[in-house]
Structures are given as structure tokens and as C-alpha cells.
Amino acid sequence: MTTMTTLREQLWSDLDVEATLDAPIGALTWYEAGGRAEVLILPRTIESLQVLCRRCCEQGIAVRTLGSGANLIVDDAGVNGVVVRLSRGAFQATAWPQETAGGLAHIGAGADLMSLVQESARRGLAGLSQLAGIPASLGGAVRMNAGGSFGDTAQSIHTIELLTPVGEICIIPKVDLGFAYRTCNLPAGIVLAATVALAATDPVKVRAHVKEVFEYKSRTQPMSDRSAGCMFKNPIDPSTGQRQSAGRLIDLAGMKGTTLRSAFVSERHGNFIGLHAGGSTNDVLALALAVQQRVLDHAGIRLEREVVVWSQRGEDS
Ligand SMILES: Cc1cc2nc3c(=O)[nH]c(=O)nc-3n(C[C@H](O)[C@H](O)[C@H](O)COP(=O)(O)OP(=O)(O)OC[C@H]3O[C@@H](n4cnc5c(N)ncnc54)[C@H](O)[C@@H]3O)c2cc1C
Numbered sequence: 001m002t003t004m005t006t007l008r009e010q011l012w013s014d015l016d017v018e019a020t021l022d023a024p025i026g027a028l029t030w031y032e033a034g035g036r037a038e039v040l041i042l043p044r045t046i047e048s049l050q051v052l053c054r055r056c057c058e059q060g061i062a063v064r065t066l067g068s069g070a071n072l073i074v075d076d077a078g079v080n081g082v083v084v085r086l087s088r089g090a091f092q093a094t095a096w097p098q099e100t101a102g103g104l105a106h107i108g109a110g111a112d113l114m115s116l117v118q119e120s121a122r123r124g125l126a127g128l129s130q131l132a133g134i135p136a137s138l139g140g141a142v143r144m145n146a147g148g149s150f151g152d153t154a155q156s157i158h159t160i161e162l163l164t165p166v167g168e169i170c171i172i173p174k175v176d177l178g179f180a181y182r183t184c185n186l187p188a189g190i191v192l193a194a195t196v197a198l199a200a201t202d203p204v205k206v207r208a209h210v211k212e213v214f215e216y217k218s219r220t221q222p223m224s225d226r227s228a229g230c231m232f233k234n235p236i237d238p239s240t241g242q243r244q245s246a247g248r249l250i251d252l253a254g255m256k257g258t259t260l261r262s263a264f265v266s267e268r269h270g271n272f273i274g275l276h277a278g279g280s281t282n283d284v285l286a287l288a289l290a291v292q293q294r295v296l297d298h299a300g301i302r303l304e305r306e307v308v309v310w311s312q313r314g315e316d317s
Contacts, residue, residue, distance in 0.1 A: 008039060011055050011082070015048040017041050018088065025083055026076075026281065029069030030135065031226050034281040035078025040066075044089040046163075046192060053190070054167035056082055063165070064310060065190050067140025068112070071228050073281045075311035084190065086110030086139060091192065096123060102200040104158055109139030109191040113146070121210045124203035127156050127196060132213035133223070139191040144306075145179050150213045154179030158195040165189055181243065182233055182306055222266045225274035231288050232271055232303035246303055247271035250291055253298035260287040285309065 012019050019041050026034025043049040056063045062081030066072070086092070091110035097103030102125055107116065113128075113136040120128045130151030131141065140146070141153045142160055157174045164170065165188050178185035217223065232250075234243040250256065250270035258265045262279025265287065266272035273284050273291070292303050309316045 008061075008082075011059075011061070012039075012041055012048075012052055015051055016044045017048050017052065018044070023083065025066060025069075026074040026078075028066065028085075029072050029074060030228055031069075031073060031275050031279075031281055031284065032277070033076075033226070033275055033279055033284075034074030035076050037064075037079050037083040038081055040083045040085060042085050042088045043091070046090055046169075049084065049163060049190070049192075050167040050169070052082070052084070053163060053165060057165045057167070062314070063190075064315065065139065067110075067137035067143075068135055070135040071140060071144055071146075071307055073228060073284060073307055073309045075285075075309065076280055076282050077312055079310050080312060086137065086190075086192075094119075096120075097125070097198055100200055102127075102198045104195045105198055106193060106195050107138050108193050109137060109142070109160075111138045112136075113138055113141050117210060120198060121203065121206040124201055124206060125198035126201045126206050126209075127198040129206055129209040129213060130155070132210040133217040135229075138194055142177075142184065142191050142194055143186055145182055145184050147182075148213075149216065152179070152181075154184070156196045156198075158197045160194045161192040162187060163190045163192050220269060222268040222272050222274065225266060225272060226277070226279075227266070227272045227274050228307040230269075230271040230306050231273045231291070233306045235301050235303060245271075246295075249295050249299050249301060249303070253291075253294045255291050255294050258287070258290070260290060263287040265291060 021039050023037045023040030025037045064083045066083050066085045087110050091108040093108045095106040117128045117132050134146050136146050146153050159171050159173050162170050232246040234246050237244040247270040255265050256270045257267045261283040262276045263283035264274050266274050296302050
């Protein structure tokens with residue numbers, strides 16, 4: 001352990017970062033459960049992150065990015081390698097459009113999406129209100145193309161800045177990101193920032209839309225449970241070609257309210273798997289498998305997991 005720690009400290013000891021060894025990253029997710037990372041690094045500058053990524057790449061050390069942890073399960077056994085979180089310095093900065101007619105905002109990928117929605121509404125800028133109530137960092141929202149009944153992240157994005165695993169920065173226009181339902185073709189690397197298209201409008205109208213979206217979410221989803229939002233993607237119904245509600249399929253399969261040790265299927269929304277305080281993410285994963293099997297048996301449909309799982313085997317989504 002001493003040798004490994006010494007070796008790994010050489011990765012960041014001369015960089016402008018905060019580092020925590022054996023970091024309890026599971027506790028930083030919305031499940032507030034799960035294992036630890038060998039090291040959690042909070043870079044303060046883009047240059048430090050570039051050098052870190054380059055060194056990790058040269059030494060074959062895995063680098064993962066933790067956003068707000070709202071779509072993530074960390075396996076109880078934890079993960080090897082480096083976990084980066086963009087919660088410091090430049091990664092949180094926002095440059096709002098100067099023009100009164102709106103324009104492009106340049107936003108650090110670590111910025112909190114809910115705060116961005118509120119602040120854009122306060123400024124009378126339309127373009128993010130469809131995302132009200134979704135817990136995320138901007139980088140995580142891009143990676144997952146977060147959204148819902150009112151729209152998704154893709155419709156706001158103009159470009160992203162990506163740091164490649166070898167430490168190079170490239171700007172990728174939206175058209176090259178292949179945004180689709182709850183996904184995009186993000187190349188390997190870390191989203192550093194995005195430009196978001198915002199239009200000036202009546203602040204009262206934007207605030208009313210934010211309120212409408214937020215109230216709809218609060219009414220239909222168990223927002224205060226420990227969860228990662230919807231566990232499964234809404235599958236395509238072959239008879240209509242349209243997506244159908246995974247929550248409804250879970251409900252019809254009789255799984256609403258089912259418990260497995262510390263994990264439970266929400267009574268409010270069948271696609272949310274909650275966890276009691278002090279519970280285990282292994283229980284969540286076991287219950288998700290049981291739900292998947294029951295829906296397959298009942299409806300002949302294999303649900304695809306939306307939530308990302310980190311384990312010693314890597315990232316699985
Ligand atoms: C109560 C609740 C309600 C929710 N409601 C919704 C909803 O309505 N609609 C919806 O779509 N989702 C919803 N979710 C899920 C979640 O909010 C979204 O998936 C969100 O986009 C996750 O962002 P995050 O920053 O938390 O990412 P994380 O969970 O931290 O990470 C998710 C993935 O994104 C990657 N990632 C994070 N940041 C970066 C980055 N900078 N660069 C590259 N990769 C990165 C991670 O490595 C990981 O693979 C909900 C979750 C909860 C807990």
C-alpha cells in the first residue's frame with residue numbers, strides 16, 4: 001500500500017489540486033452509499049487536470065469523472081484509479097451572454113444544473129427551463145442527455161469542450177455529439193465546459209415555466225428518496241415505435257413497493273429504486289436485476305439500465 005500510495009502521489013503532488021486518498025465517493029452520490037476510490041482529485045486549474053490525465057494515460061491508470069452523483073451507483077467494493085470531480089475554480093465558472101437579446105453562455109462542466117436553471121430564469125434567459133428539478137452537474141447532464149417530458153439537455157447545447165485522455169482540449173459542436181434519448185456519443189475524456197444557447201425573454205414567463213416543470217416533477221417523482229432517478233430507460237414499444245414508460249411496465253409486473261433488504265421500489269414511481277439510510281448499493285443492484293427479470297417474464301421486454309455503475313471492473317452503463 002505504501003509503495004502504491006507513493007507512486008500515485010507523484011501523479012499530482014506538484015499540481016494545483018486537492019487530493020484525498022481512499023476517498024468515500026459512494027457517500028458523494030445521491031444514494032449516499034457505496035464504496036471508496038483509491039484517490040479523489042479536485043483540480044483547481046485546467047492545466048493541472050491536463051497534466052494529471054496525461055500522466056494517468058502514460059501509466060495506464062483509470063480516470064473517472066464524478067459529477068453530482070445523481071445517476072451513479074458506486075459498487076460497495078469501490079473503484080481503482082483516479083476519480084476527478086470538477087467542483088473547484090474554473091470548472092464552476094459561468095459567463096452569461098452580454099447581449100440583451102441573449103446569446104451563448106460559457107459554463108464550466110462542474111456547475112450545478114439546478115442553480116443554472118434558477119439563475120437563467122432570474123436573468124430572463126430561456127433555454128434551460130426544461131431541465132428544472134434535474135439534479136446534475138452540467139457535464140453529467142451532457143453525458144446523459146438529461147431531460148424529461150419538457151425537453152432535454154441536447155436542445156440547449158451549442159458546443160462542448162472536451163479534455164481527451166492524452167490531455168488535449170477539443171471543441172465539439174452539438175451536431176457531432178449524436179445526442180439521443182438519455183445518451184450521446186461523447187468521446188472518451190472529460191467535459192470541461194459547454195456553450196449553451198439562451199434567448200432573452202420575459203423573466204416572468206421563464207420563471208413560470210421553471211415552476212411548471214418543477215411542480216410536475218415533484219408531483220410524479222419521489223425527489224427526496226435516496227435514488228439515482230429512473231433506474232431504466234423507457235423502452236421502445238415495437239407496435240408503435242414510440243417509447244413506453246418503464247415505470248408503468250414495472251407497475252404492471254407487480255413490482256411497485258417491492259423491497260430487497262435495504263433497497264425498495266418506490267410506491268410513487270416504479271422506475272425509482274430507493275435505498276434506506278445506511279443501506280448497500282449491492283442491494284440496489286440486486287433489486288434492479290430482480291425488477292428487470294420480472295418485467296422480462298411478465299411483458300417479454302428487457303429493460304435497459306439508465307443508471308451508470310462503477311465497479312472494479314470499470315464503468316457499466
Ligand atoms: C431525484 C432524481 C431525479 C432525477 N430526475 C431526472 C430526470 O428527470 N431526467 C433525467 O434525465 N435524469 C434524472 N435523474 C438522473 C440524473 O439527474 C441525470 O442523469 C444527470 O444528468 C446526472 O448528472 P451528474 O452530474 O449527477 O452525473 P453523475 O451521476 O455524477 O455521472 C453520470 C455519468 O456522467 C459522467 N460524467 C459526469 N460529469 C462528467 C464530465 N464532466 N465529463 C464526462 N463525463 C462526466 C460520469 O462519469 C458518469 O458516467 C434524476 C436523479 C435523481 C437522483
